[in-house]
Amino acid sequence: MRRAVCPGSFDPVTNGHVDIVQRAAGLFDEVFVAVGVNRSKSSSRLFTPEERMAMLEQACGHLDNVRVAGFEGLLTDFCAENDVAAIVKGLRAVTDFDYELQMAQMNASLTEVETVFVPTSPEYSFLASSLVKEVARFGGDVSGLVPPLVLEALTARLAERA
Ligand code: PNS
16 A cells, blocks of 8 residues: 655645645545644644644545544654655745755655655645735635635634734
8 A cells, every 4th residue: 555644734724735635645545644743833833733633634524545643753753653655745836845855855864755746736826824824814815725614713713812
């Protein structure tokens, strides 16, 4: 069985993430969506790891071969522990490439894991969780950019924090 992982912070999951996960699910037998739980960054997150994972479960619920997991520490350790052969990353623009290449090469130096880059669909090329949060915080319409359940959670969380 060929397994892949789509790793990220997913704070929160966007339609761009779902597009990449869906396409990875078509290429591999099984795909983990792995939420990085880096405790040092937790205070800057809008959602807890558990909330991010619950949103991903729902957003990817239509994909039978996708499982949501959390991971702490190195992504390559997660890959080794779960028999994952490939890391799938979406590339939005050339500006993503430098950092993603560096991470891919670092990960390849740690284990035999391959990184597969998937070009983001053009309609999502500008999409980032950080921008979604900023636009939503100032009252902009992000309803076309995130799954409906995320829009609901985002609206509620921002209202709590206002
Ligand atoms: O959504 P993000 O914030 O771009 O996700 C980044 C993530 C979680 C994929 C990356 O930070 C990561 O892989 N973290 C795990 C720690 C690790 O393995 N670091 C070495 C990377 S070369």
